Each structure stands twice: as C-alpha cells, then as structure tokens.
Amino acid sequence: MNLKPETLSKIDEVITHYPTKRSATLPLLHLIQEDVGHLPPDTSEWVAAKLELQPINVLEVITFYPMFRQKPIGRRHIKVCRTLSCALLGGYKTCATFEQEFHTHLGEVSPDGEVTVDFVECLASCGTAPVVMIDDELHEKVDCAKAKQLSDQIKAEAQKR
Amino acid sequence: MPAPEQLRIIFKHIDEPGYTNDIGCYLRNGGYEVLKKAVARKPEELIDEVKKSGLRGRGGAGFPCGVKWGLVDRKSGKPIYLIVNADESEPGTFKDRYIMHQDPHQLIESTMISCFANNVKQAYIYIRGEMPHGARILEKAIAEARAANFVGPNILGTGYSCEIFVHRGAGAYICGEETGLIESLEGKRANPRIKPPYFPAVLGLYQCPTIVNNVETLCHVKYIAEHGGAEYAKIGTPGNTGTRIFCVSGHVQRPGYYEFPAGTITMGQLLNEVCGGPLPGRKFKAVIPGGSSAKILRFGERFKGKRKVGTELVDYDWGVEDVPMDFDSLGMIGTMGGSGGVIVMDDTVNMVEALANINAFYSHESCGQCTPCREGSLWMKKITSRMVHGQARNEDAALLKSVADQIPGRTICAFGEACSWPTQSFIAKFGDEFKQYPETKKTAKPADAVALV
Numbered sequence: 001m002n003l004k005p006e007t008l009s010k011i012d013e014v015i016t017h018y019p020t021k022r023s024a025t026l027p028l029l030h031l032i033q034e035d036v037g038h039l040p041p042d043t044s045e046w047v048a049a050k051l052e053l054q055p056i057n058v059l060e061v062i063t064f065y066p067m068f069r070q071k072p073i074g075r076r077h078i079k080v081c082r083t084l085s086c087a088l089l090g091g092y093k094t095c096a097t098f099e100q101e102f103h104t105h106l107g108e109v110s111p112d113g114e115v116t117v118d119f120v121e122c123l124a125s126c127g128t129a130p131v132v133m134i135d136d137e138l139h140e141k142v143d144c145a146k147a148k149q150l151s152d153q154i155k156a157e158a159q160k161r
Numbered sequence: 162m163p164a165p166e167q168l169r170i171i172f173k174h175i176d177e178p179g180y181t182n183d184i185g186c187y188l189r190n191g192g193y194e195v196l197k198k199a200v201a202r203k204p205e206e207l208i209d210e211v212k213k214s215g216l217r218g219r220g221g222a223g224f225p226c227g228v229k230w231g232l233v234d235r236k237s238g239k240p241i242y243l244i245v246n247a248d249e250s251e252p253g254t255f256k257d258r259y260i261m262h263q264d265p266h267q268l269i270e271s272t273m274i275s276c277f278a279n280n281v282k283q284a285y286i287y288i289r290g291e292m293p294h295g296a297r298i299l300e301k302a303i304a305e306a307r308a309a310n311f312v313g314p315n316i317l318g319t320g321y322s323c324e325i326f327v328h329r330g331a332g333a334y335i336c337g338e339e340t341g342l343i344e345s346l347e348g349k350r351a352n353p354r355i356k357p358p359y360f361p362a363v364l365g366l367y368q369c370p371t372i373v374n375n376v377e378t379l380c381h382v383k384y385i386a387e388h389g390g391a392e393y394a395k396i397g398t399p400g401n402t403g404t405r406i407f408c409v410s411g412h413v414q415r416p417g418y419y420e421f422p423a424g425t426i427t428m429g430q431l432l433n434e435v436c437g438g439p440l441p442g443r444k445f446k447a448v449i450p451g452g453s454s455a456k457i458l459r460f461g462e463r464f465k466g467k468r469k470v471g472t473e474l475v476d477y478d479w480g481v482e483d484v485p486m487d488f489d490s491l492g493m494i495g496t497m498g499g500s501g502g503v504i505v506m507d508d509t510v511n512m513v514e515a516l517a518n519i520n521a522f523y524s525h526e527s528c529g530q531c532t533p534c535r536e537g538s539l540w541m542k543k544i545t546s547r548m549v550h551g552q553a554r555n556e557d558a559a560l561l562k563s564v565a566d567q568i569p570g571r572t573i574c575a576f577g578e579a580c581s582w583p584t585q586s587f588i589a590k591f592g593d594e595f596k597q598y599p600e601t602k603k604t605a606k607p608a609d610a611v612a613l614v
Binding site: 085 | 249250251252253254255257258289290291292293294326328329330331332333334345346347348349350351367408409410411412416417418453502504506510515518519521522525526528611612613614
C-alpha cells in the first residue's frame with residue numbers, strides 16, 4: 001500500500017476517535033479510497049493489520065457498502081440518482097444522456113478514461129430532482145440539457161489537461 | 162380554509178440571505194446562549210422539559226424523545242453515548258441536509274445540550290457517505306465550537322467535558338436503522354441487531370447505553386431548552402407538538418421544504434396552496450406521505466371512522482386532501498407521517514412502474530441477514546421489473562401480494578415492513594391498474610413518457 005504521508009497521518013488521527021480500533025474501519029477505507037481512487041487488492045490485509053483485525057473483517061465491510069469500490073473508475077465519477085422522486089422528473093433520461101455523451105455504459109470507465117457513470121439510490125435532495133453528484137459536488141435539477149452542459153464542461157476540462 | 166402560516170423554528174435561518182455556516186454568524190444570531198444557560202441547570206431538569214414537551218422523533222417512527230431518554234440505563238456504570246442519526250436516507254426526505262449544510266452550529270449546540278442533559282461524554286454524528294461537504298462543514302463547525310469552549314474538555318468552565326466526532330457512512334440505507342447504524346459505527350456490516358436484548362438504551366454502541374436521535378429531533382431539543390417544554394407543547398396539537406418539516410417532491414409546482422406547527426395543515430393545503438398544486442394540465446393521482454416506505458394514498462378515496470378530539474369521540478369522513486398531516490391522523494388512515502417526505506405522483510404515472518422503482522430501491526438496500534426480507538424484496542423487484550420490461554401476467558398482483566404478506570413481522574428490523582408496505586398498499590389501492598397492466602402495455606406510450614424503472 002503506497003499512501004501519501006498526509007493520508008497516513010489522517011489515518012493515525014482518526015483511530016483515536018474511537019475506544020475500539022475496529023470502529024475506524026469505515027474512516028480508513030474512505031481515506032484510502034480518496035487517496036488511491038479505489039481500494040486496491042491489499043486493502044483488507046493492510047487495514048486489518050493496522051486495526052488488529054482479520055482481513056475478512058475488512059473485506060466484508062468493503063463488499064457491504066455501495067460507496068466502496070475495488071476497481072479503478074474514470075477520472076470523474078458521475079452518480080445519477082435513480083430513486084422515485086428523481087425518476088418522476090426524468091432521472092432515467094438524465095442518466096442516459098451522460099452515458100451517450102461519454103459513449104459508456106453504467107459502471108464502466110468511459111473509453112477516454114474520463115468518467116464512470118453510476119446510477120445510485122437516493123441522494124437526499126428530492127426537492128431539486130433530478131440530482132447528480134459529480135465527484136463531491138451535488139448538481140440540482142439536472143434535466144437532459146443540463147446533463148449535456150455538465151458533460152461539455154467535463155470534456156472541456158479534459159482537453160485542457 | 163386557507164393554509165396556516167409557516168412557522169420556522171428549526172429552519173429559521175435556512176436560505177436566509179447573508180446567513181453563513183461559520184460560528185461568527187451563529188454567535189451574532191444569539192448562538193450558544195441556550196447552551197450557556199443549559200449547563201447551569203440540573204441535567205434532570207432538561208430531561209423533564211423534553212418529557213413535558215411531548216417531542217416525538219422526526220426520523221420516521223415518531224417515538225417520544227423524552228421516553229427514549231428515560232429508558233437509558235444510568236445505573237450500569239458504563240459510559241452513555243449519544244449518536245446523531247444524520248444518515249438521512251429515506252427516499253423523499255431531505256431536511257437534515259439543509260440543517261447540516263447551512264446551520265451546522267444549531268445541530269452542534271443542540272447535541273451538546275442533549276449530551277449534557279444525559280451525562281454523555283462522547284457523541285458521534287453519523288452522516289451519510291453521500292454528503293462529503295456536509296461532513297467537512299460539520300468537522301469545521303465542531304473545531305470552531307471546540308476553540309470557543311462549547312465542545313471538548315471543561316465546557317464553559319463547568320467541569321463537564323464532551324467530545325463530538327463525525328463518522329461518515331458509505332452509501333447503505335440500512336444505516337438509518339439505529340441498531341444497524343451502531344453496528345456500522347463499530348466498523349462492521351450494518352446488520353441490525355435483534356431487540357430484545359439489544360435495545361440501544363441498554364446495550365447500544367460498544368454494548369453501552371446509547372441514545373440515537375435524528376438531526377431534526379435534536380434541534381427541537383435546543384428550542385425546548387430555550388423556551389421550556391410547556392411552551393413548546395403549545396405549538397402544534399396535543400400528541401403532535403412542535404413544528405413539522407415537510408419535504409415535498411415529485412409532481413407539484415413548488416417542491417421543497419416547509420415547516421408548520423404539527424397537525425395544523427392538511428394534505429390538500431400543503432399540496433395545493435403551499436406547493437402550488439399539480440403541474441399544468443395534470444391531476445394528482447397518488448401521494449406517499451412519509452418517505453417511500455409509507456403506504457400510498459389514492460386521490461379520490463375516503464377515510465371514515467371515529468377519532469378523539471379532546472375527550473370526545475367524533476366521526477370523521479376525509480378525502481386525501483382533508484387529512485391533517487400529523488403522526489396520529491396519518492396513522493389512523495393506515496399510513497404514516499414517517500420522516501415527513503411527501504412524494505407526489507400525478508395522472509401521467511403508471512403505478513406498476515412507480516412500484517417497480519420503489520421495489521428496486523428496497524431490494525438494493527436490504528442488508529440480507531433475514532431471508533424473508535432479502536429474498537422477498539428481490540422477488541418483488543424481479544416481478545415488477547418483469548411486468549414492465551418483459552411479460553406482464555394477470556396473476557402478478559396476487560403473486561406480489563403473497564410475497565409482500567410473508568415479510569413483515571418475520572424480520573429482525575423494520576425494513577421488512579418498510580419494503581412490503583409499498584407493494585401491499587399499491588396493490589390494495591391500485592389493484593385495477595395492476596390487473597389491466599398486460600392490456601395497458603399493448604398501447605404505445607406517448608413519446609414524452611417518463612421512464613421510472
């Protein structure tokens with residue numbers, strides 16, 4: 001595991017928040033995923049050693065929670081809300097627009113490596129449906145036109161790189 | 162009758178121009194004054210105020226907060242934990258998001274008052290993984306409050322110490338269930354625990370007595386500490402005190418969040434006046450009044466019976482529009498106030514498709530430890546999804562009902578009920594649409610039809 005020094009110091013700090021080390025499992029997985037982009041194969045062993053657990057204790061957590069991923073994703077992560085309030089206002093079309101714009105399918109890295117589009121469950125912003133999260137940013141009322149506009153923005157940023 | 166005026170006590174500063182989420186702004190608006198007074202009082206007095214207030218939990222179940230606090234085992238000698246349930250995840254609910262993002266210090270002050278009242282030395286805020294900004298805002302706010310001696314050791318020179326840490330979830334709905342949340346906070350899969358014996362008040366986090374309260378519920382505690390339980394109980398109606406925040410989404414002109422004295426507004430007033438009615442050229446068809454697991458109501462149906470008004474029993478005869486939006490009235494007509502998430506569907510929606518959407522959610526979110534829920538939610542999803550995308554059969558409604566009827570009461574947690582209520586109520590209220598669905602599918606859909614699954 002090749003983590004940045006600031007990730008390592010955050011890991012040591014967060015363990016002190018809890019009376020038992022095991023409680024730090026989710027925070028550690030978040031920190032590793034934020035650093036690496038996904039959870040590499042040796043994550044379970046590494047976290048288990050750090051928290052004095054068995055690797056299976058960590059692996060079962062990784063596979064339970066939808067936000068943890070064991071494979072790399074595109075540079076940007078587009079998460080479209082699928083649940084009822086967003087669907088009622090066109091969430092499925094919003095999602096299809098992102099797929100078309102980046103010539104990709106749900107859960108896959110787009111051919112240019114730029115994005116991964118996921119259809120996720122309720123993002124708790126139902127009053128501004130349909131909503132989309134791009135990395136950490138929430139975007140509200142994303143109809144097809146706005147989805148196109150956000151896609152163009154991502155493409156423009158990619159070109160500059 | 163016109164709708165009552167909004168009364169914003171929890172959402173007082175939400176969307177207020179110029180109001181920022183830093184401690185300076187909060188202090189300029191009288192922030193932490195209630196905590197200063199609270200820590201000079203006896204903790205038991207504060208608990209009594211909460212009991213007097215009649216405050217009911219705003220997370221979904223509507224359990225009286227004072228009773229919950231009263232159940233805490235204070236004789237065990239073990240530390241008492243308080244967990245703020247900020248895992249807002251019931252579809253249709255989006256109130257806690259705004260409190261945490263725009264007014265985080267309100268939550269922190271409220272949490273500290275509640276911790277002091279219950280002699281809690283360590284609190285955790287369990288926030289949804291999908292709110293990374295919210296987590297950062299709360300962490301910054303806690304650091305500011307710690308620097309000002311409102312959180313941490315020897316708070317305001319009283320000798321009382323209490324820490325708060327933010328703990329991020331990772332996208333699992335079941336973490337909103339309090340024992341699932343506790344498991345998750347212990348670093349495990351969020352499989353809910355069986356009650357008895359694992360009542361959080363006795364055997365909660367690390368097998369210690371634990372209070373789990375929703376974000377909004379705790380914010381009400383601050384108001385109660387400031388104004389007194391008796392004064393708080395004057396807001397709203399008996400049994401449904403204080404204010405209620407409604408989150409309205411779906412097919413209305415003005416979706417959003419609205420705070421009213423509890424029990425004073427009817428569904429019709431909320432949807433037609435406050436939210437501006439249906440979209441142009443459409444008609445309301447159905448509404449889910451308290452988060453997506455609440456049983457659906459069909460516009461046009463009538464509810465009759467007797468209810469208590471004061472000490473008298475009086476007859477009621479309500480349409481959906483006439484139902485007061487409080488825990489008891491919604492309970493009486495067979496649904497629930499739940500988390501306050503009101504999802505509205507108009508006449509463009511096919512109910513088989515809407516149910517297929519909900520079923521996909523519950524099947525994705527079942528934790529999987531109880532067979533009836535894991536298998537039942539999956540089969541309900543498979544059947545409704547097949548009806549929409551494959552072949553629909555006349556006997557599907559009966560099949561769905563038989564699956565749904567075998568789940569509730571047979572699972573460790575209330576998810577079993579939550580996932581079966583939509584199917585049961587959709588079929589009870591819209592059985593005709595399920596029967597006709599094989600025929601409905603033969604006619605081509607309009608080009609602008611919205612896909613729901």
